[in-house]
Amino acid sequence: MSRRFVIEAVMVAIYGELLAPGAPVEYIVPYTTVMELYEFQNSPEPLMHDPADNLHVKNKINELIAYLEEPLNRKKLERALNIPWAKSPSILFGENVSWTVVNALDNEQYGEFLDPIETEIVLTAQREGAPVLTDQLELIRRIIEAEVPVQVFDIQDFEFAMEDSIFTNNQP
Known part of the structure; x- marks a missing residue:
């Protein structure tokens, strides 16, 4: 069973090791971060x-x-854009990595604590029952201060987050 994380698209570009995990992983990516x-x-x-x-x-x-602009991948992305909160079919990045792009919407629920993209990340994590993976320590701090009910991991702790002994919100 693959581990699931909500992540910004640019994090995968910055941290190449995220595309070479030791076990299967699914990255759930809000569409606005793809546009970024x-x-x-x-x-x-x-x-x-x-x-x-x-x-x-x-x-x-x-x-x-x-x-992402290759015809098959572009078609998968476009399928997610028709309906709010729709998800794309999996986009494969090698043997152990898949992306699911979500047409997330900011509802300003965390407006005073988080910017619109951060809000989409958090709401996606809540909806999917998956932890957030980020390198932004300030975002981690704001999630904790706002008492947002999501798990969050620093990218430096990626290997730890991949361990079977770590539990996500919807998984025992």
């Missing part, structure tokens, strides 16, 4: 401090966009 890839691709602002790392991440974003 295009913003990051065209932005003159660096994503990383080191110029070489920044170039590498921009190249990975370009590869990710190209993969």
Whole structure:
């Protein structure tokens, strides 16, 4: 059985090891974070401090966009966009990784604590019963302060989060 995490699309580009896990994993990705890839691709602002790392991440974003724009994957994405909270069929990234894109909607439930994309991430995690995986320590802090009922893991703890002894909200 695969582990499931709600994650922003750009995190997969930044942290390449997320595409090479030791066990099956499903990333549940809000569609707005997929659209952010295009913003990051065209932005003159660096994503990383080191110029070489920044170039590498921009190249990975370009590869990710190209993969998602392949006809079969594009068709899967478009199927999710017709209805709020609809999910795409799985998009496979190798043997152990699949993506499910969700047409999440911000309902401003956490407006004072979280921005719209963060709210979509949290709401998706709640709806799917899956933990959030992020590198944003500030987001983790705000989730805890707002007492949002979701599990959240720092990406640095990815291997720990993949262990069978960790339980998600809907799994014993």
